[in-house]
Amino acid sequence: MTEHTMRAYDDDxxxxxxxxxxxxGMAEDQLVAAMEALRETNVEKAHKVRVADQTLDQMELQAExxxxxxxxxxxxxxxxxxxxxxxLKMTSLIERMGDYAKxxxxxxxxxxxxxxxxxxxxxxxxxxxxxxxxxxVMDSYVHNxxxxxxxxxxxxxxxxxxxxxxxxxxxxxxMEAPDQINALTHYLMIAKNLERxxxxxxxxxxxxxxxxxxxxxEDARPKNxxxxxxVLDESDD
Amino acid sequence: MSVSLKEYRRLLNERSIIMMITLxxxxxxxxxxxxxxxxxxxxxxxxTLLIQLRIKRRMESLRLMRETVREQRRTTKQGAMTVRANTxxxxxxxxxxxxxxxxxxxxxxxxxxxxxxxxxxxxxVLYLRxxxxxxxxxxxxxxxxxxxxxxxxxxxNERSFDVTVAPVPASDDGTIGAQAMVFxxxxxxxxxxxxMRADFVANASxxxxxxxxxxxxxxxxxxxxxxxxxxxxQRFLGIMQKEAERMVRLIDDLLSLSRIxxxxxVAPTSTIDLxxxxxxxxxxxxxxxxxRGIKFDQQTAPDVKMVVADADQITQVLLxxxxxxxxxxxxxxxxxxxxxxxxxxxHVTITIRDExxxxxxxxxxxxxxxxxxxxxxxxxxxxxxGLGLAIVKHILLRHGSQMEIKSQLGKGTSFSFRxxxxxxxxxxxxxxxxx
Numbered sequence: 001m002t003e004h005t006m007r008a009y010d011d012d013x014x015x016x017x018x019x020x021x022x023x024x025g026m027a028e029d030q031l032v033a034a035m036e037a038l039r040e041t042n043v044e045k046a047h048k049v050r051v052a053d054q055t056l057d058q059m060e061l062q063a064e065x066x067x068x069x070x071x072x073x074x075x076x077x078x079x080x081x082x083x084x085x086x087x088l089k090m091t092s093l094i095e096r097m098g099d100y101a102k103x104x105x106x107x108x109x110x111x112x113x114x115x116x117x118x119x120x121x122x123x124x125x126x127x128x129x130x131x132x133x134x135x136x137v138m139d140s141y142v143h144n145x146x147x148x149x150x151x152x153x154x155x156x157x158x159x160x161x162x163x164x165x166x167x168x169x170x171x172x173x174x175m176e177a178p179d180q181i182n183a184l185t186h187y188l189m190i191a192k193n194l195e196r197x198x199x200x201x202x203x204x205x206x207x208x209x210x211x212x213x214x215x216x217x218e219d220a221r222p223k224n225x226x227x228x229x230x231v232l233d234e235s236d237d
Numbered sequence: 238m239s240v241s242l243k244e245y246r247r248l249l250n251e252r253s254i255i256m257m258i259t260l261x262x263x264x265x266x267x268x269x270x271x272x273x274x275x276x277x278x279x280x281x282x283x284x285t286l287l288i289q290l291r292i293k294r295r296m297e298s299l300r301l302m303r304e305t306v307r308e309q310r311r312t313t314k315q316g317a318m319t320v321r322a323n324t325x326x327x328x329x330x331x332x333x334x335x336x337x338x339x340x341x342x343x344x345x346x347x348x349x350x351x352x353x354x355x356x357x358x359x360x361x362v363l364y365l366r367x368x369x370x371x372x373x374x375x376x377x378x379x380x381x382x383x384x385x386x387x388x389x390x391x392x393x394n395e396r397s398f399d400v401t402v403a404p405v406p407a408s409d410d411g412t413i414g415a416q417a418m419v420f421x422x423x424x425x426x427x428x429x430x431x432x433m434r435a436d437f438v439a440n441a442s443x444x445x446x447x448x449x450x451x452x453x454x455x456x457x458x459x460x461x462x463x464x465x466x467x468x469x470x471q472r473f474l475g476i477m478q479k480e481a482e483r484m485v486r487l488i489d490d491l492l493s494l495s496r497i498x499x500x501x502x503v504a505p506t507s508t509i510d511l512x513x514x515x516x517x518x519x520x521x522x523x524x525x526x527x528x529r530g531i532k533f534d535q536q537t538a539p540d541v542k543m544v545v546a547d548a549d550q551i552t553q554v555l556l557x558x559x560x561x562x563x564x565x566x567x568x569x570x571x572x573x574x575x576x577x578x579x580x581x582x583x584h585v586t587i588t589i590r591d592e593x594x595x596x597x598x599x600x601x602x603x604x605x606x607x608x609x610x611x612x613x614x615x616x617x618x619x620x621x622x623g624l625g626l627a628i629v630k631h632i633l634l635r636h637g638s639q640m641e642i643k644s645q646l647g648k649g650t651s652f653s654f655r656x657x658x659x660x661x662x663x664x665x666x667x668x669x670x671x672x
Contacts, residue, residue, distance in 0.1 A: 018360045025366020055368075136393055142363040143353050 009074050013083065016070065017142070019063040020087050023094045024138035024204075026056050028131055030101035031197060035127040038108045038190065039119060046112075049105035056098040063091040079214070086211035090141075090204050097134065097200045100193040107186040117183035120173070122166040126194040129159050133201035141208045149208040152201060153217060159198035166191040250290065258283045331398070331421040334405065335361050337378055342416065351392055351421065361419070365390060365400070373402045377417045380404065389424075396425045440608040444487055444623065448480040483620055490624040494607075497550070497631045505547040505636060508659045511576055511585060512537045514548065518555035519574065526563035526572070533559070537576045541585050544656040550632045551656070557625045558589045558652050564619045566591035566649075579655055590651035596644040604642060605630040 030049055037045035067088045070076060076084050111117065133152055140148035170188045174181050206217045261279045265271045325332060331348035333341055341361050349356065352364045362371055373385040388400040398421040405416045455473045463469040512535075519533045526533065562572040570592040579586045596604070596611060603609045608623040610616040616623060626640075633640050633654050644650035 014360060018362050021360075021363045021366050022368075022371060025362075025371070026368050028366065029368050052368075132393075135391070138366060139364075139393055142359075143355065 012066070012070050012074065013080065016063065016066045016084065016087050019059060019066060020090055020094070021138060021142055023056060023059050023063065023091055023098075024134060024141070026052075026059065027094050027097040027101065028134045028138075030056065030098050031104075031127060031131055031134065034101040034104040034108070035124070037105055038111070039124070041108065041112045041116065043109060043112050046105040046108040050102055053098050053102040056095060060091045060095040064088065067091075079211075082211050082214060086207040090207045093200045093204050093207070097197050100197045100200075103193050104190050107190055111183045111186050114182050115180075117180045117187075120166060120169055120187055120191075122162060122169060123187065123191055123194065126159060126162045126166060126191060126198075129162060130194050130197045130201065133159070133198055137201050137205045137208060140205070141211075144212055146209050146212040149205040149212070150217070153205040153209070156198050156202045159195055163191055163195040251287065254283050254286050254290075330423065333361065333419040335374065335378070335417040335419060337416060339374065339378065348421070351396075351398075365419070370400060370402070374417055374419075377402050377404045390421065396423065397428055398422060399424050437607060440623075441491065444608060445484065447617075448484045448487075451480050452477055479620075483622070486620070487622045487624070490622045490628060493553075494624060494628050494631060497628065497635060501631060501635045503635070505545060505550070507545070507547060508543045509546050509548045509551065511541060511544045511546075511587070511656070514552060515555060515574055515576060515587070518552055518559055521556060522559045522563050525560060529563065529566075530569040531563055531566055532571045533574060534571050535574045538578060540578060541576045543659055544585050545659050546636055546656050547632075550635070554629045554632050554654070555587075555589075557629050561625060562589060562591045564621070565594075567593040578658075582658070584655040584657055586653055586655050588651055588653035590649060592649045593647060595646040595648055596642075596650050597646060598644070601642055601644060605640070 030052060033045060033052070034049045036042070037049060067084050070084050074080075133155060136148060136155075137152045140146070140152065167188065170184055170191065174184050177184075209215070209217045258279055262271070262276070265275050265279075326345045328345055329347055331351045332343075332345045333348050334343035336342040339360050339362060340358055341356050342358075344352070344356055356364055361374065365371075365374075367388060367390070369385055370388045370390070373388060376382075376385070385402075388402070390398045390400050392398070401420045401422065403418050403420070405418045455477050459470060459473055463473065515535055515537065519535060523533065559572070559574070566572055572592075573588070573590045575588045575590075576585055577588075578584070600609075600611045604611075605626045607627045610621070610623050630640055636654075636656060638654045638656060640652060640654050642650065642652055
């Protein structure tokens with residue numbers, strides 16, 4: 001990017017980028033912490049995740065303020081405008097990721113109340129995959145690497161496939177053990193949350209791609225979610 | 238000093254002084270004034286001038302010497318600085334220096350490789366985003382002493398690092414402008430080893446537990462409901478024996494695996510007759526194979542004879558591979574065993590190929606993992622321990638060879654490995670396990 005005559009303008013843009021990057025790191029941390037709490041059914045850790053979500057909300061406000069100040073004082077045009085608009089959208093997407101992590105923590109509390117039900121192993125793998133997606137999309141953002149963003153965007157299919165598998169697996173377990181249905185329903189929703197986090201990462205990737213190249217990636221989005229149409233019949237296990 | 242004066246000073250040397258004395262004497266003599274006093278005055282003046290000259294010379298040489306020494310010292314110091322900077326740059330662990338504005342002031346080569354080449358002078362928080370790192374960095378830069386737990390950084394190619402943040406005072410008494418040093422300590426292999434250990438313990442105990450559980454179940458049945466049922470007793474005892482045997486086999490396999498691992502850095506030196514060894518191994522598994530109608534077809538190139546190998550261990554490799562073929566190849570097919578010289582004629586390649594059903598590609602990479610099975614239930618039924626191919630792999634590593642597995646669903650699978658021909662290659666070097 002070419003430098004501006006006013007150094008303060010560059011500094012403001014850099015600051016905005018730093019906040020977005022920090023938020024990405026925070027969202028990743030929240031996801032890891034929430035999964036750790038879930039794995040250990042640790043109520044204390046789950047509480048911590050819920051509290052920490054407020055910091056993420058604060059950061060979003062901060063980013064919003066920074067972006068609005070930029071609009072007001074510098075009136076960005078061309079690629080600067082794209083960068084600021086994309087940052088603004090990204091922060092709200094990242095904040096949503098944090099919300100999903102918080103929701104996982106909330107469900108952990110509910111799961112902890114009933115008898116222990118082992119966590120389906122697929123969830124762990126989904127979380128690992130979602131985490132890699134967040135990390136890579138943020139890396140593509142800070143390095144201005146449109147190709148890396150594209151890679152993340154295409155990667156979402158993996159997570160969708162895992163979600164389908166987890167969905168069937170959990171449904172099958174519900175049929176086997178109707179007494180565990182309470183906890184299993186939460187697991188089902190957690191799987192959905194993880195899949196949504198991956199979706200948000202793809203959306204962030206779209207914004208990164210847009211900020212760098214100026215082209216929209218919207219159409220031809222990889223989609224492989226079948227769960228909304230999946231039916232499990234009795235003979236199937 | 239002006240130029241003319243300098244010129245004049247250069248005139249002041251021994252030769253000119255002697256000339257001046259002579260000139261003075263000549264003038265004195267010309268006027269008939271050569272007296273003792275006049276001569277003494279002339280000589281005394283000349284003497285003083287000469288002494289002054291010598292002092293000046295001495296001073297000059299001293300100054301020169303001092304300057305040379307200083308110059309020398311400066312070059313050595315500069316050299317040392319360059320060496321230090323290069324050392325830091327070549328350090329295999331990534332190191333960053335962060336200034337008080339959280340910008341990356343210095344990154345060594347390893348850090349550039351890890352985080353990207355465009356990171357200098359940018360905010361470090363862009364690249365290291367974890368909140369505990371950000372907190373630690375804030376604390377260090379503001380000069381606070383806080384304990385922060387382990388900061389783990391995972392790169393996009395799955396390398397993991399423990400990150401240390403330490404203050405670097407800009408002045409000796411540490412009063413101004415604290416900077417921070419970020420040091421990355423790679424723990425990828427540690428984590429992997431720990432994961433492998435945990436997996437192994439979990440698998441081994443699970444494998445040992447399965448036969449025990451069924452033994453205990455049958456013992457309970459024999460003590461209770463089947464106490465007087467002769468027929469059931471016989472049947473149960475048979476099953477119990479089978480389970481016990483399976484456990485013995487499993488423990489034998491585990492032991493032999495650990496024995497092979499102990500000796501894996503010592504390459505074998507003995508030579509063996511390969512065609513004969515293959516033939517005798519085929520004979521051993523033949524009864525088991527013919528039950529399923531499987532035939533063996535041995536083809537040995539005429540110039541294949543002796544190879545450098547440990548006879549017992551290579552027998553075990555062949556038996557494992559052949560009995561796998563006998564167990565899992567399709568009924569009524571032929572298993573081809575070939576031994577041919579490798580290109581260059583320094584090794585013999587031994588290939589065991591079946592005609593189906595083949596192994597799906599997603600299993601291939603994991604086949605040599607301990608307790609990895611393509612089909613757990615089928616393997617149990619066949620009495621497999623899940624360690625066979627792991628043993629084969631480790632024996633071959635000790636022989637400086639690696640097993641190559643190729644498979645195509647519906648076409649068949651081939652396992653091949655190489656053994657050195659004596660005299661053609663230097664000592665076979667054991668291969669250290671790559672993964």
